[in-house]
Amino acid sequence: MSNDLSIRNLTVNYGPVRALHDVSFDVPEGRIAALVGSNGAGKSTVLKAICGMVDPVSGTIQVGGETVPSKPGAALRRGVALSPEGRRLFPALSVEENLFMGAYTVSNRKARDEMLERVYGYFPRLKERKRQAAGSLSGGEQQMCAIGRALMAQPRVLLLDEPSLGIAPIIVAELGRIIAQISQSLGMTVLLVEQNAQMALSLASTGIVLETGRVTLTGSGQDLLASPDIRAAYLGL
Amino acid sequence: MSFLIAQSIINGVILGTLYLMMAIGFTLAFGVMRIVNFAHGEFYMIGAFLTLIGVKWLGLPFPAALVVTVVMAILLGGLVERFVFRPFRADELSGMIASLGLAMILQHMALIIFGPDPQSFPSLVSGVYRLGDLIVPKSRALTLGAGVVILLAFYGFLMHTRMGRALRALVQDQEVASIYGVRLEIMYPLGLGLGVALAAVAGGLMAPLFGVSPFIGGTPLLKAFIVVILGGLGSIPGAALAAILLGLIESLTSSFVSASAADIVTFALVVVVLLVRPSGLMGRAEA
Numbered sequence: 001m002s003n004d005l006s007i008r009n010l011t012v013n014y015g016p017v018r019a020l021h022d023v024s025f026d027v028p029e030g031r032i033a034a035l036v037g038s039n040g041a042g043k044s045t046v047l048k049a050i051c052g053m054v055d056p057v058s059g060t061i062q063v064g065g066e067t068v069p070s071k072p073g074a075a076l077r078r079g080v081a082l083s084p085e086g087r088r089l090f091p092a093l094s095v096e097e098n099l100f101m102g103a104y105t106v107s108n109r110k111a112r113d114e115m116l117e118r119v120y121g122y123f124p125r126l127k128e129r130k131r132q133a134a135g136s137l138s139g140g141e142q143q144m145c146a147i148g149r150a151l152m153a154q155p156r157v158l159l160l161d162e163p164s165l166g167i168a169p170i171i172v173a174e175l176g177r178i179i180a181q182i183s184q185s186l187g188m189t190v191l192l193v194e195q196n197a198q199m200a201l202s203l204a205s206t207g208i209v210l211e212t213g214r215v216t217l218t219g220s221g222q223d224l225l226a227s228p229d230i231r232a233a234y235l236g237l
Numbered sequence: 238m239s240f241l242i243a244q245s246i247i248n249g250v251i252l253g254t255l256y257l258m259m260a261i262g263f264t265l266a267f268g269v270m271r272i273v274n275f276a277h278g279e280f281y282m283i284g285a286f287l288t289l290i291g292v293k294w295l296g297l298p299f300p301a302a303l304v305v306t307v308v309m310a311i312l313l314g315g316l317v318e319r320f321v322f323r324p325f326r327a328d329e330l331s332g333m334i335a336s337l338g339l340a341m342i343l344q345h346m347a348l349i350i351f352g353p354d355p356q357s358f359p360s361l362v363s364g365v366y367r368l369g370d371l372i373v374p375k376s377r378a379l380t381l382g383a384g385v386v387i388l389l390a391f392y393g394f395l396m397h398t399r400m401g402r403a404l405r406a407l408v409q410d411q412e413v414a415s416i417y418g419v420r421l422e423i424m425y426p427l428g429l430g431l432g433v434a435l436a437a438v439a440g441g442l443m444a445p446l447f448g449v450s451p452f453i454g455g456t457p458l459l460k461a462f463i464v465v466i467l468g469g470l471g472s473i474p475g476a477a478l479a480a481i482l483l484g485l486i487e488s489l490t491s492s493f494v495s496a497s498a499a500d501i502v503t504f505a506l507v508v509v510v511l512l513v514r515p516s517g518l519m520g521r522a523e524a
Binding site for chain 1: 399402406409410412414416417418419
């Protein structure tokens with residue numbers, strides 16, 4: 001099976017601080033990969049590097065075999081869409097306008113409206129609230145809107161940064177189910193970045209553990225969930 | 238008495254329309270580019286001169302002169318963004334100082350070209366509309382009507398087009414807007430160009446009422462500042478409310494007390510709003 005997203009020897013500095021050391025991993029096409037690790041391990045930095053929001057010192061990022069240059073918008077043109085940490089909706093825009101902003105570069109109106117219906121299918125609550133300002137939604141609904149906005153870009157690779165952050169456990173479980181459903185029904189490659197290792201690894205076919213900027217473990221999601229080290233470090237078991 | 242009130246309200250609404258046109262461009266430049274644009278009043282002045290040139294020297298009909306003014310203003314705004322403001326992105330203080338320098342350059346260029354004396358603008362229409370006791374000069378009605386149409390068109394652009402939506406998104410979260418493909422190198426000149434065009438068209442519309450000279454930009458800039466403080470920086474509904482309010486307060490105070498009292502009242506209001514609600518009537522507190 002081919003890899004949709006390949007990170008090779010990625011090194012990123014924030015000023016004098018090294019955030020990522022030589023990080024490499026692959027996400028196979030149509031699968032969900034979970035990038036887990038504690039706060040400050042560098043998970044979000046990986047996503048920022050993919051999207052050109054930080055400049056790596058060295059390393060390459062490939063999507064579908066093509067190298068992505070480090071510029072804002074470059075990843076999007078190659079089919080990568082990010083749902084950023086903390087959701088980062090446009091608060092004064094309506095739910096539907098936020099979704100349309102995800103499809104900003106999609107010029108085919110019909111494709112855009114079809115995806116909009118799909119997103120409303122996954123998240124019926126967004127449809128009920130489509131005229132409401134995004135800032136007035138609950139945390140869980142905002143997360144749905146953020147994921148929907150990323151889907152609207154019609155990506156081949158979907159990057160989700162901490163979708164469980166600050167959200168009630170029952171909604172987290174619901175989000176997990178929907179993420180799996182999205183990946184399956186659209187055949188979409190998903191890189192799920194999470195502190196909630198339990199949720200992420202149980203959805204993922206591949207798991208990557210990041211600690212202080214280095215990849216310390218990779219394996220199948222099930223194996224990592226069963227591994228005593230992971231259970232002790234991240235699951236509190 | 239009721240006649241005087243009605244007359245003041247009409248004048249106040251005309252002033253409010255002018256202030257709103259000024260304030261929108263000013264708040265847009267800040268919202269999109271984080272530039273406090275002190276040159277904004279000079280674009281009002283340039284718009285008045287461009288319209289004057291169109292009508293008096295080129296013999297264009299007034300609406301055509303306004304259209305030419307808008308086109309030239311958008312181009313001017315784009316150029317100013319590229320050559321004056323772009324080097325100071327992400328540096329609010331230097332951008333503000335650059336805008337002060339730009340204001341001086343523009344005003345003094347106008348002085349060199351046109352001289353300091355106020356120029357009269359040929360009157361477009363004469364006569365008045367009578368509504369019972371009420372008298373509205375046709376020139377004022379025309380200015381008000383055109384101003385409202387332009388503001389509504391701009392509102393439609395901002396609320397119902399893809400580019401307008403992108404501009405609003407940019408104001409709220411530049412980083413996220415750009416990862417979804419909004420291109421700053423297009424939106425910055427566009428945002429500034431539209432703001433400059435609104436100021437310029439306000440200048441052109443007001444020229445027949447208030448005359449034209451190189452010094453007319455100062456007052457509208459000050460009013461734009463007041464409107465934006467009252468309404469909340471970056472909030473267009475807030476600006477609309479504040480602009481009409483400011484126009485009415487000024488007009489009613491100068492009718493019933495005196496013109497200098499009007500200034501005292503408006504600035505007192507600014508101080509009160511800053512003390513009680515520093516984010517403005519409808520602004521959001523900065524995170």
